[in-house]
Amino acid sequence: MANTLGIRYEQLAEQFLQQQGLQSQEQNFSCKLGEIDLIMRDGPCLIFVEVKYRASNAFGGAIAAVSQRQQQKLLRTAQLYLQRSKHQGPCRFDVVAISGQEPYDFNWIQSAIQAR
Template sequence: MRKASHLCKGDLAETLACSHLQQTGLQLVEKNYRCKGGEIDLIMRDGASLVFVEVRFRKSSSFGSAAESVTASKQRKLITAASHYLQRQRNSWPCRFDVVGITGERDPNIEWIKDAFQSA
């Protein structure tokens, strides 16, 4: 069974975002962490911090940037999934939520927003 084209584009965007973040020194911990409350695209380490990364892709910025598409509802789902992940870990690291927005297919623009929102 073939993946839908939007899922393939999402996978490519996550791979591009992961490579970009690794080039800046972050280390991949886990991809596509899922639980009942939500999903986290990338979980990475940045020094002593754990980083929960939401990756967004848009073909163009005609309707706003990819990063702007992370709504309050999506933020709540990310926070729920991150809480679930942290409850399963034995260590408690400082953590943050980053957003990587990728716009364009041929020559993609990558926008990395560190500490994009707070858990409350």
């Protein structure tokens, strides 16, 4: 979500996660393999976050927009990030799905994507 509107929703998701007690680590980490919208921290756990926005839940809404191909790109990108950062603790992959109009609905799915 690198466009201007996408950045707005990423910022909203980051604020939402901070309100839940997470700490910001990095935004829009990108490399040749792909991009990670947000990297957050919850104690020793590093959390890779995919942010999706859809105005309505038609066609499955924001959650359905995280395709299998996109999940694989996220996993490969996170693996490179972990190698570069030398992070040794636990990590997980979450999705923050934002829908509707202001005030937005936030659906935070923890451990939404599983590494194989």
